[in-house]
Amino acid sequence: MADALRPRALIAGAGIAGLAAALALDKVGYRVAVFERARELEEVGAGLQLSPNAIRALEALGLAAELQSVGVAARDVTLRSGRTGAVLARIPVEASDGTGYRSLHRAALQAMLLRAVRSRETIDLRLGAGLVDLTETERGVDLRFDGGEPETASLFVAADGVHSRAASRLGLKPPRHTGATALRYLVRRPVEPTSPGIEAWLGPRRHAVSYPLGDGESCNLVLIQPEAQPDAKGFQNWNAELRAGIDAGTALGTWPILTVDARERMMPRRHVVFVGDAAHAMAPYAAQGAAMALEDAVVLAACVSSGVPLPASLSRFADLRRPRIARVMRRVAFHRLVYHLPTPLSLARDLALAQRSPTSLRADLAWLYDWMPPRLAPLRD
Numbered sequence: 001m002a003d004a005l006r007p008r009a010l011i012a013g014a015g016i017a018g019l020a021a022a023l024a025l026d027k028v029g030y031r032v033a034v035f036e037r038a039r040e041l042e043e044v045g046a047g048l049q050l051s052p053n054a055i056r057a058l059e060a061l062g063l064a065a066e067l068q069s070v071g072v073a074a075r076d077v078t079l080r081s082g083r084t085g086a087v088l089a090r091i092p093v094e095a096s097d098g099t100g101y102r103s104l105h106r107a108a109l110q111a112m113l114l115r116a117v118r119s120r121e122t123i124d125l126r127l128g129a130g131l132v133d134l135t136e137t138e139r140g141v142d143l144r145f146d147g148g149e150p151e152t153a154s155l156f157v158a159a160d161g162v163h164s165r166a167a168s169r170l171g172l173k174p175p176r177h178t179g180a181t182a183l184r185y186l187v188r189r190p191v192e193p194t195s196p197g198i199e200a201w202l203g204p205r206r207h208a209v210s211y212p213l214g215d216g217e218s219c220n221l222v223l224i225q226p227e228a229q230p231d232a233k234g235f236q237n238w239n240a241e242l243r244a245g246i247d248a249g250t251a252l253g254t255w256p257i258l259t260v261d262a263r264e265r266m267m268p269r270r271h272v273v274f275v276g277d278a279a280h281a282m283a284p285y286a287a288q289g290a291a292m293a294l295e296d297a298v299v300l301a302a303c304v305s306s307g308v309p310l311p312a313s314l315s316r317f318a319d320l321r322r323p324r325i326a327r328v329m330r331r332v333a334f335h336r337l338v339y340h341l342p343t344p345l346s347l348a349r350d351l352a353l354a355q356r357s358p359t360s361l362r363a364d365l366a367w368l369y370d371w372m373p374p375r376l377a378p379l380r381d
């Protein structure tokens with residue numbers, strides 16, 4: 001399709017969601033401009049787990065080869081008693097078709113996406129250009145960004161994170177605190193020396209997760225606990241390996257865990273669509289926030305290149321994504337409940353887990369991990 005005829009998409013935010021959306025929309029023939037508020041894309045965040053559904057979304061963006069050089073493959077998630085460290089269950093995490101599961105630094109994922117965006121001359125990335133205002137009209141969206149001329153587009157993708165400016169300008173509800181907070185550490189050795197995979201320690205009202213970052217020397221350690229507690233004191237009677245990891249770790253800071261009203265954010269609009277945390281920020285109990293952002297990007301590009309008018313294709317996107325996001329959020333709530341059970345309910349949980357085979361525990365997550373991306377085909381004249 002001739003360049004001038006290609007439809008234009010503007011994206012606010014160059015996090016995981018925005019960069020993935022840029023690549024996906026570029027792949028189907030949109031002219032894309034990404035406006036990022038930060039002047040530089042710095043190494044923010046800590047570790048991330050990429051489940052097979054996230055890996056397949058990245059493969060659909062053409063990043064299969066690059067993926068092999070970031071992070072490290074994991075075969076299982078090991079659930080342990082927080083108090084004793086005893087193994088409660090090992091859940092295999094590879095998909096039924098063998099697609100892997102990886103753990104890595106968020107910055108490594110963002111850098112990989114950024115390299116791919118920068119390699120595409122057709123994607124215009126502008127830093128220091130925060131979204132200031134937007135107005136949705138019958139024919140498109142009028143936008144203003146820091147330091148730039150007014151812009152218009154037929155498609156505007158709000159990928160500006162949990163504190164989305166786009167959402168506030170459209171009068172949508174602000175994010176809310178879930179009551180939990182994440183304390184993150186970088187640890188220069190495996191926290192649990194017997195396993196190279198994902199380790200989770202469970203206990204009343206809190207849990208901890210650790211996994212390697214793939215650089216051969218460091219692990220990510222996250223403590224999730226009630227927001228009122230600013231330090232790791234609540235873990236002092238926990239298993240010695242975990243405590244040694246906390247003591248040896250470099251504290252990276254605390255992240256209050258926020259969520260948004262995903263039903264409201266994902267109501268279909270004519271020319272504006274929310275993706276990633278701006279659409280459905282969720283607590284990290286199922287390690288799916290970035291994965292859902294990557295899935296959003298691929299599904300959005302498939303919908304808007306299907307040949308139907310934009311409002312109908314955004315409606316289709318909402319129809320496809322809302323039930324899946326709602327199901328993931330139910331799983332997040334289930335993990336929160338089960339991980340944080342007090343005694344004696346935790347004893348019943350441990351007994352129930354002991355009776356399940358790894359294969360049957362894996363089967364519970366088949367609907368999530370076995371997701372297949374749609375095919376991305378270019379728009380035609």
Ligand SMILES: Cc1cc2nc3c(=O)[nH]c(=O)nc-3n(C[C@H](O)[C@H](O)[C@H](O)COP(=O)(O)OP(=O)(O)OC[C@H]3O[C@@H](n4cnc5c(N)ncnc54)[C@H](O)[C@@H]3O)c2cc1C
Nearest residue numbers: 013015016017037049130131161182276277287289290291
């Ligand atoms: C403790 C913790 C552990 C997690 N672990 C996992 C995990 O294991 N697996 C997983 O899949 N997910 C995980 N997540 C979730 C994951 O990190 C997020 O869901 C994901 O990074 C969201 O990406 P995003 O691009 O939507 O938002 P963000 O990463 O927040 O990016 C938003 C971008 O928009 C920019 N921006 C903001 N305002 C504006 C504006 N007005 N104009 C222009 N740009 C703007 C920001 O600067 C930023 O670059 C975890 C989250 C937490 C807190």
